[in-house]
Structures are given as structure tokens and as C-alpha cells.
Amino acid sequence: MDLSISQIEFIKKEIRRRGIKMKSLQEDLLDHICCLIEEQTKNGTSFERAYENAIKQFGENGLEKVQNETNISLIKNQLVMTAQRIFQGFMPFIILGFIWLIILLPVNQSGVFLSVGLLFMFVLFTIGWIKGFPYWAFPVSCFVVLISVYAMSVSSPGLTGSRELLGFKALIPLVISIFIAIAFTRSTWPLKQLVLRIKNDWTLLVFAFYGFLPVMLMFLFDEVNWRYELPFALGLIILVLVGAYIYMKSSKKSIKILSLAIAAILSVTIAIIGSLYYWDNIFQM
Amino acid sequence: MYSQELIKGTLQTIILKLLSENERMYGYEITRKVKEITKKKINITEGALYPALHKMVANNLLQTETVNIGKRIRKYYSLTNDGTNTAQQKVAEFADFLKTMSGLLNLKPNFQISWI
Numbered sequence: 001m002d003l004s005i006s007q008i009e010f011i012k013k014e015i016r017r018r019g020i021k022m023k024s025l026q027e028d029l030l031d032h033i034c035c036l037i038e039e040q041t042k043n044g045t046s047f048e049r050a051y052e053n054a055i056k057q058f059g060e061n062g063l064e065k066v067q068n069e070t071n072i073s074l075i076k077n078q079l080v081m082t083a084q085r086i087f088q089g090f091m092p093f094i095i096l097g098f099i100w101l102i103i104l105l106p107v108n109q110s111g112v113f114l115s116v117g118l119l120f121m122f123v124l125f126t127i128g129w130i131k132g133f134p135y136w137a138f139p140v141s142c143f144v145v146l147i148s149v150y151a152m153s154v155s156s157p158g159l160t161g162s163r164e165l166l167g168f169k170a171l172i173p174l175v176i177s178i179f180i181a182i183a184f185t186r187s188t189w190p191l192k193q194l195v196l197r198i199k200n201d202w203t204l205l206v207f208a209f210y211g212f213l214p215v216m217l218m219f220l221f222d223e224v225n226w227r228y229e230l231p232f233a234l235g236l237i238i239l240v241l242v243g244a245y246i247y248m249k250s251s252k253k254s255i256k257i258l259s260l261a262i263a264a265i266l267s268v269t270i271a272i273i274g275s276l277y278y279w280d281n282i283f284q285m
Numbered sequence: 286m287y288s289q290e291l292i293k294g295t296l297q298t299i300i301l302k303l304l305s306e307n308e309r310m311y312g313y314e315i316t317r318k319v320k321e322i323t324k325k326k327i328n329i330t331e332g333a334l335y336p337a338l339h340k341m342v343a344n345n346l347l348q349t350e351t352v353n354i355g356k357r358i359r360k361y362y363s364l365t366n367d368g369t370n371t372a373q374q375k376v377a378e379f380a381d382f383l384k385t386m387s388g389l390l391n392l393k394p395n396f397q398i399s400w401i
Contacts, residue, residue: 028335029335032331
């Protein structure tokens, strides 16, 4: 038997009286309790009796417990997701920051550390592919693709250890990573996921290219004395991380794009000015 | 009826699977359907269901749609794209888990425990 408006209003008031403040949960519980009552009144039970039985079914302070459980679940979820999301999203930029610092500092065996850093990025790319390109895999993927293309066509002894152009040999790490990922997944699911994620959130493409920003900043300080470059490197890595943090925290696409754009423009501007100032004043240093 | 601990670990999978087979469902409908399919062996309490549904909405696995059904509002839950993908993953993962547990507990094909 359908409930009357006054009966429904009574249940609504009772839900609020029992301390349910979450509007979305009020809606759920109202409909749920009404359904429980309607099932009983269908069999001839009175509304009052059916209401009592429905509330008893929730247990003592049952409605409040549902709200508490929901709040705890959402808060825990939010904290875990936020921490996890931020850590995962920061990973590529922290590794790239590490690579930058290793390249510029006069460290013994810096080539080894550089190779380890680059290897890590390719491993992350493989893992990202296997997991269906979660959001953190976008800057990683863009980095490994662009750095491979760069190493193919530009002689970079700091990166490759040799003045020779690597040509297609530069693609070997990328090809191996893709091969391992395909061997692991044996399906096109990751690529379908990639397309789906971009369709659902096109800002991921911008986040992908943001992954190459640390490398661009490194290039702007090419051949600059490490003592001069170090504070810029540290400051700019932090700036890049701030841009990535705001991107990951925001749900609005406009803010996501703005955060990356502002961080990129600011960091490139600071890098250009810093580099120009260095070269203008080099003979005075 | 199974213990709540057993059900807690599988609740998300149950909800995702149900919603993958039904375009949309409301909370009470989910509890009723599960009771019906499992012949009352699995009883999802409201204290378990609504926190799980709200968490899955927060994680973008589910989306909601409120419909006026006459004298009140009804909130329907349905899968997002992420939810559809996760449903397939979770069900496959659980099927694999059952196989593993079957081997571990030395269960015969009809799931009787073998003490040999």
C-alpha cells in the first residue's frame, strides 16, 4: 500500500530527529524505510506497527550508526585516496627532479644514478601500461616517448654517454617496456582504458605533456655552472610539484588546466630569466 | 546466513556485479535482490550497504539519479564507465580467489571439505 504524504513527512521528520544530517543519506534512508513499511502494510500491518518494525530492523541507534559508518568510510576513503593519489602523481616528478639534480651535481658515478633514474621511469611506464594507464602514467608515458625520440635524433653525451647519434637504438628501452607490458596483459585492455580515460578527462593529455616540463627546464640550464643552477633546480622542482598537486586535488577541469599552465609558464619564465642572467654575467662570475 | 565479516569483503563486488546486470537500482532493491538470489543466505544490512554505496559514488564507480516516484524521491544507482571496468575486474579477481581458496582448503569439486 502506498504511503500518504503525511506519513512520508512523518518519516522524514523522524529521520532528522534521529540525527541524520547528510542530505544524500536522508534521501536513501527515507526511501528505504518507506519500502520496508510498504511491504508490511501490503499484508495488513498498520503504518505505526510497520514503522516500528522498520526502525527495529536498523538496530539500536541504527540510523545514526549508518550515518557514522558512512562518514567514517568517506573520510577514510578521502584520506587514503588523497595521500595515495598525491604520492603516485608526484612520483614521476620526484624521479625527474632527482635526475636533474644528479646531472647537475658533481657526483661520482652520476652516470649510474642517471641510468637508474631513467630505468625507473621506463619501469613505471611498463607498470602504468599493465594497470591500464592510471592518471600518474600519463606524465611518465609522455616522458619516456619524448626522451626516446629526443635521444634518437639529438646527440646528448650527458644523457647517452656518447656524442654519437643513437638513431633507432634509442627506442630499444621503450620497445622492451611495451613488449613486457603486452606479454603481461596479453590484451588490448590497457589501450582501451587509455582511450576511455582521455575521453572521460581530456586534461590528462595536458598532464602528460607536463611530465616533460622538468626536462625542458633542465635544457634551459644546459652548460650552466652547477652552483648557480642548484637553487633554481630546487625551486623549479618545487614549483612543478605545486602545479601537479593542485592539478591532482582539483575536480574542476578549468582549475586543473590553469594550475598546470601557470606552473609551466612561471617555471619556464624563471628558467629563461635565470639562464639569460647567467650568460649575460658569466665573465663577471 | 553468513557472517558480516565474510560479506564485508565482497560487498563491493556484489554491488558492482548486480548493477552490471541491471541498468539501475535503488538501495532497498539491492538488498531485496541479493536476499532473493541467495535464498536469504546473504543479508546486506543498511549499515553496510549505504556506506559502501556512498564510498563507491565518491570513487566514481557509481553515479546517482534521483527520480520523483510520486510522493517522494527515489535515488537510483548505476555504474559509471570506471565502475563497469572495475566490475569486470572485481568479478574476475573473485573467481580467481575462489579457485585459489578451493585449492588451499582442499575442497572437492562440489565444495565439500576434504580432510584427506
